[in-house]
Amino acid sequence: MTYDMIFTALADPRRRNILQQIATQPMSVAQLADQHNVSRPAISQHLKILTDAGLLSVTPKGTKRIYQINRDGLEPVRAYIDGFWDDALTAFQDHIINQTKD
Amino acid sequence: MTYDMIFTALADPRRRNILQQIATQPMSVAQLADQHNVSRPAISQHLKILTDAGLLSVTPKGTKRIYQINRDGLEPVRAYIDGFWDDALTAFQDHIINQTKD
DNA sequence: ACTTACCGTAAGCCATGACTTACGATATGA
DNA sequence: TCATATCGTAAGTCATGGCTTACGGTAAGT
Numbered sequence: 001m002t003y004d005m006i007f008t009a010l011a012d013p014r015r016r017n018i019l020q021q022i023a024t025q026p027m028s029v030a031q032l033a034d035q036h037n038v039s040r041p042a043i044s045q046h047l048k049i050l051t052d053a054g055l056l057s058v059t060p061k062g063t064k065r066i067y068q069i070n071r072d073g074l075e076p077v078r079a080y081i082d083g084f085w086d087d088a089l090t091a092f093q094d095h096i097i098n099q100t101k102d
Numbered sequence: 103m104t105y106d107m108i109f110t111a112l113a114d115p116r117r118r119n120i121l122q123q124i125a126t127q128p129m130s131v132a133q134l135a136d137q138h139n140v141s142r143p144a145i146s147q148h149l150k151i152l153t154d155a156g157l158l159s160v161t162p163k164g165t166k167r168i169y170q171i172n173r174d175g176l177e178p179v180r181a182y183i184d185g186f187w188d189d190a191l192t193a194f195q196d197h198i199i200n201q202t203k204d
Numbered sequence: 205a206c207t208t209a210c211c212g213t214a215a216g217c218c219a220t221g222a223c224t225t226a227c228g229a230t231a232t233g234a
Numbered sequence: 235t236c237a238t239a240t241c242g243t244a245a246g247t248c249a250t251g252g253c254t255t256a257c258g259g260t261a262a263g264t
Contacts (some may be wrong), residue, residue, distance in 0.1 A: 004115055011113035012222080013106055029241060039144050043221055044242060063231045063240040074183050084125060096160060114252080144210060144253055165210040165232060165261045 004078055009053035014038075018068070019055060026068035028061075042095040058084050103156040108178055111155035116140075118149050121157060121171070128170035130163075 003074055009015055011061040018032060029047065050056045055073035060065050111117055120134060129147040131149065149169055152158045157175035160167050 003118070007109065007113045007118070011109045013136065014222085016105070016109070020186065030239090038222090038242075039224060041225085048242085060231090063238090065239080065241065074186060077179065078183055081180055083233075084176060110251095114251085131211090140252090141212080141254060142211075143255085145250075150212085162261090165208090167211065 001052075001076070003051040003076065003080060005049075006055070006073075009049050009054055009055060010077075011048070015050055018043070018046055021049060022056065023069045026066050028064040028066055030064075030068075103154075103178070103180060105145060105178065107155040108152075108157070108175075111151050112146070112179075117152055120145070120148055121152060123157065124169055125171045128168050130166040130168055132166075194195075 010019075013037065017036070021027065021032065023052070024058055029040060029043055032047075033043045036043065046059075047056060051058065053073070054076075054093070056067050057070045059068065112121075114119070116138065119138070123129065123134065128129050131142060131145055135145045136151075138145065149158065149160075153160065153169070155175070156178075157172055159172045160169055162168075
């Protein structure tokens with residue numbers, strides 16, 4: 001659940017697609033494999049990356065495994081951006097200060 | 103400036119590091135290359151990716167090229183997360199509705 | 205004009221990543 | 235118990251990505 005894992009997970013278009021799909025409705029692996037034009041193991045691997053990043057969670061249902069969104073998973077990203085914004089802002093203020101100093 | 107370019111740019115730890123560094127203070131290429139333990143061309147390539155993603159902007163200063171933060175560059179990411187949150191939320195509401203239906 | 209400083213790009217190398225097929229494991233139903 | 239459904243993982247393949255060295259190009263100073 002590091003920044004690295006989250007951003008790496010979000011870097012792949014197919015994973016973002018899967019994520020959005022699961023966000024609107026929890027799905028099984030085979031269900032996802034049907035909609036995307038790749039093999040089932042490929043989907044499984046993507047789901048592992050998304051899950052390890054904290055963006056998904058699983059609940060077994062018989063032989064199926066239903067993947068659903070972890071609604072707090074994207075919060076670190078927001079925090080990252082916010083902290084970033086603060087950095088840029090204070091740096092900008094410092095810049096202004098230095099300018100007025102001259 | 104697509105989602106793909108932005109998330110790909112943010113996926114690399116070194117690029118996130120560079121981004122944060124430039125956020126606190128605009129810098130030249132050689133300056134960055136000194137602090138990171140890689141060659142100058144490597145930094146140049148990272149800067150190109152970050153710039154193409156809309157996260158940085160350049161202003162030539164003599165022979166130097168000063169890279170600075172584009173403060174609006176991360177806004178699409180926030181928008182992406184927000185839209186996502188909405189999707190998950192409405193889906194969750196639908197789920198509740200379906201549950202009460204049973 | 206010449207040298208120096210600073211930089212972007214091309215070409216090549218090597219690790220990483222996304223995909224496939226093959227296999228093994230678990231839960232369900234007859 | 236046996237067959238079926240569903241899935242995760244291992245191994246191998248091919249494209250992508252980050253790095254290096256080599257080269258060329260522009261701005262400033264003498």
